[in-house]
Amino acid sequence: MQIKGIIFDLDGTLLDSMPIWETLGGDYLVQKGIVPEIGINEKFKTLTTYDAAKYYKTHYGLKESVKTILEEINKHVEYQYLHVFLLKKSVHEFLKKMVSNKIKLCVATASERYIVEAALKRNGVFKYFDSILTCTEVGYAKTEPAIFNEALKQLGTKKTETLIFEDALHAIQTAKLAGFTVVGIEDKSAESEKNKIQKLTDYYIKSNESWSEWYDKNFNNCGF
Incomplete structure (x- = not known):
């Protein structure tokens, strides 16, 4: 596979x-003085933030507008993105390597x-990406393949020469059903679904594994 x-x-x-x-799904409601339903955090993971805001509005009868709820959700997390969150181990090196090999890169989030x-x-690492897509912009969560198909279109590559890197089971299931080659990424948040993810994905990278070494082992002889 090239x-x-x-x-x-x-x-x-x-x-x-x-x-x-x-x-976050439950924390937001608790801040509003509302007791969350059982399973709200799992439900939240599969929704776009916009769809989550709509769900809170309709299901819990919040007085705020959907726009305001969305802004409040984003405010809850934005400090971490702006000041705290770091790349996973070996990611920076891997992205640089891919760009040097003239491989096009897209974020779909x-x-x-x-x-x-x-x-x-x-x-x-912003400079390494040819495109960034969000579920809100595309209009569908990752339970639908729309964001992956649009990413493919923007990259201008064929499905048979494109990889998807994902850690979440629901997104992996969607990508596989859409015919993509999927690389599962180990993350503590998906520990309970690890076995399912490993069986479903075409490749799997463990947390302590170098992405660049993994790539060389699997694709070094395929050309660029």
Whole structure:
């Protein structure tokens, strides 16, 4: 397989940022004095932040507008993106290597653009990406393949020469059903689904594994 493009998830894949999303669904409601339903955090993970805001508005009857709820959710996490979250181990080296090999790169994420760009710029890797797409902009969560198909279109590569790097099971399932080659990324947030992810993905990179060494082992003889 000759690789010409890679589509990356952000949170839990490139960025070590999943802990804040693990409880955000419930934390937001608790701040409002509302007892969250059981399973709200898992539900939140599969929604765009805009869809989550709409869900809070309709399901819990919040008086704020959807726009205001969305802004409040983003305010809850933005400090971490602007000042704290770091890239996962070996990511910077890997991105630099891919660009030097003329491989096109795209971020496809459920997070909002302004915090995504801020985190990537602060970590010194924004310059490596040809495109950034968000679920809010595309209009669909990663339970639908729209964001992956649009990323492929923007990269201008074929599906057979493009990899998707993902850590979340629901997104991996979507990408596989859409016919993509998927690289699973180990993350603590998906520990309970690790076995399913390993069985479903075409490749799997462990947390202590060098991405560049993994790439050389699997694709070094495929050309660029």
